[in-house]
Amino acid sequence: MAKTGISPTRSEDYPGWYQQIVRSADLAENSPVRGCMVIKPWGYALWENMQAVLDEMFKETGHENAYFPLFIPKSFLEKEAEHVEGFAKECAVVTHHRLEPGPDGGLVPAGELEEPLIVRPTSETIIGHMFAKWIESYRDLPLKINQWCNVVRWEMRVRLFLRTAEFLWQEGHTAHATKEEALDETRLMLDVYAKFAEEYMAMPVVKGEKTEGERFPGADMTLSIEAMMQDRKALQAGTSHFLGQNFSKAQDIKFQNAEGGESYAWTTSWGVSTRLVGALIMTHSDDDGLVLPPRLAPKHVVICPVIRKEEERAEVMEYCASLAKELGGVQYDGKRVAVFVDDSDKRGGEKKWFHIKRGVPIRLEVGPRDIKNDSLFVGRRDQPKSFGMPRVEFVERVSEILEEMQQGLFDKALKLRVDNTQQIDSFEEFKSFFTAKNEAKPEVHGGFAECYFVDCPETDAMLVPLKVTPRCTPVDQDAESGICIFTGKPTQTRGIFAKSY
RNA sequence: CGGGGUGUAGCGCAGUCUGGCUAGCGCACCUGGUUUGGGACCAGGGGGUCGAAGGUUCGAAUCCUUUCACCCCGACCA
Numbered sequence: 001m002a003k004t005g006i007s008p009t010r011s012e013d014y015p016g017w018y019q020q021i022v023r024s025a026d027l028a029e030n031s032p033v034r035g036c037m038v039i040k041p042w043g044y045a046l047w048e049n050m051q052a053v054l055d056e057m058f059k060e061t062g063h064e065n066a067y068f069p070l071f072i073p074k075s076f077l078e079k080e081a082e083h084v085e086g087f088a089k090e091c092a093v094v095t096h097h098r099l100e101p102g103p104d105g106g107l108v109p110a111g112e113l114e115e116p117l118i119v120r121p122t123s124e125t126i127i128g129h130m131f132a133k134w135i136e137s138y139r140d141l142p143l144k145i146n147q148w149c150n151v152v153r154w155e156m157r158v159r160l161f162l163r164t165a166e167f168l169w170q171e172g173h174t175a176h177a178t179k180e181e182a183l184d185e186t187r188l189m190l191d192v193y194a195k196f197a198e199e200y201m202a203m204p205v206v207k208g209e210k211t212e213g214e215r216f217p218g219a220d221m222t223l224s225i226e227a228m229m230q231d232r233k234a235l236q237a238g239t240s241h242f243l244g245q246n247f248s249k250a251q252d253i254k255f256q257n258a259e260g261g262e263s264y265a266w267t268t269s270w271g272v273s274t275r276l277v278g279a280l281i282m283t284h285s286d287d288d289g290l291v292l293p294p295r296l297a298p299k300h301v302v303i304c305p306v307i308r309k310e311e312e313r314a315e316v317m318e319y320c321a322s323l324a325k326e327l328g329g330v331q332y333d334g335k336r337v338a339v340f341v342d343d344s345d346k347r348g349g350e351k352k353w354f355h356i357k358r359g360v361p362i363r364l365e366v367g368p369r370d371i372k373n374d375s376l377f378v379g380r381r382d383q384p385k386s387f388g389m390p391r392v393e394f395v396e397r398v399s400e401i402l403e404e405m406q407q408g409l410f411d412k413a414l415k416l417r418v419d420n421t422q423q424i425d426s427f428e429e430f431k432s433f434f435t436a437k438n439e440a441k442p443e444v445h446g447g448f449a450e451c452y453f454v455d456c457p458e459t460d461a462m463l464v465p466l467k468v469t470p471r472c473t474p475v476d477q478d479a480e481s482g483i484c485i486f487t488g489k490p491t492q493t494r495g496i497f498a499k500s501y
Numbered sequence: 502c503g504g505g506g507u508g509u510a511g512c513g514c515a516g517u518c519u520g521g522c523u524a525g526c527g528c529a530c531c532u533g534g535u536u537u538g539g540g541a542c543c544a545g546g547g548g549g550u551c552g553a554a555g556g557u558u559c560g561a562a563u564c565c566u567u568u569c570a571c572c573c574c575g576a577c578c579a
Binding site: 003005023030034086089090122151153155156157162163167169224235236237238239271272273274275276306307308309346347348349350351352353354356365367369370377501 | 502512537538539540541570571573576577578579
């Protein structure tokens, strides 16, 4: 019987499958607070690993961490017109600072604030305010700051990790003396994100620029990395914004230049969030549960002792402990192999499925028979069948196996994207590409469509009924000419279009 | 905020139309036993103010009114 670990399967009900993965892998669950999730230890460990790698990359590129307030005075948010409009509708507002017993025995807010405070949806305005104080001379530039924090956006519809009212992220904010330097920073951080996505998450991404309609409110240019999920929808996995002088002018971030004159700084901001966990899930996981790329897995190897009789216990446990110690001394990706012994009181099969669902890359089963032969029973998360291997060989090869799995996941994800990316030259073809054959129960369809287009309201209007959006115009493209499939106008821009999260 | 739907044990549900024994089932959980290189089997057991408030009635999970929450589809979005 081909029983899958997860029900429904991806092809039966993709969103349902996603929810089950999050649940079965014990990553997170809904909280009593609407739209806010509880990230459980296994999910948080994954996020911590992502943080550690990214943090190192930010520091290597000359950024420093700092922390700014959770609350932003309402007036700050009002300074940049587009910014206000972009975020106003989804802000949580603090209007009181105290609770008093009410007439019905409950508590009622009291002590109204003179100026309401907004729970940060992003921190451009408050960080910009501080930048204005810190920057006086061109010698104070560039200023390159990052903060790890939570933000709140009061979303209408939420899904664990992909869109929650509160989420964890990092936001980088930099100020530069010249436009060129700020543009370089914007591109550099997009490269950092792409490197992280591909080399650590094993998730291939397309780097590109957002169209005007998809741009960050207040930005002159937004760059993003876009990944294809297994249902062929696009997920924006990270953004890097060139803010021009919009925020510096709104917030008076100016400096005295080398010539003695006064100039406004050029600023950037960039961020990735816990959404990356969702991206990771939808890129690699299968119908048996979570699949983790080894480089980010909280644990690489789980050792499951097989004990049939009580009198075997001591010997088996001792062997497992020594094996764990030996494996822990092996290096993988610049760190120790993370290994643990699962001695929980579960039946063998149950224990095995527990770790499959949680995506532990390698399972080792160790029983008296294996001990006698000094061999191990090895289960790889990326292969359906387990196999025996001498202990010595496994210890020697474990690092290599993990790296092979890491690469395998990337290759598989890249193949999915390549196979489902199509160059499309007519609107008719475009429409059929994005229309399910069975409308009542739409099958997985579509993908990335590469098309010549002109970024204009007319184009956007034609996309609306198809529920397709321009994802980006890829940064590495040849400047060839073509005809916009929407408007028929000549153009040199080719974009990627897809349904998206 | 518009349109649709659902609230019954930790999870998934039946029962509601047509009011009537002590509110059920599967999974999970606990205990005992038999098993054990694989998501076991048998027996026993614990757990519910049927989303909330009010009403109708001899009697309400079921009918009526009000209300709250959540889910799906839109609009909005990392």
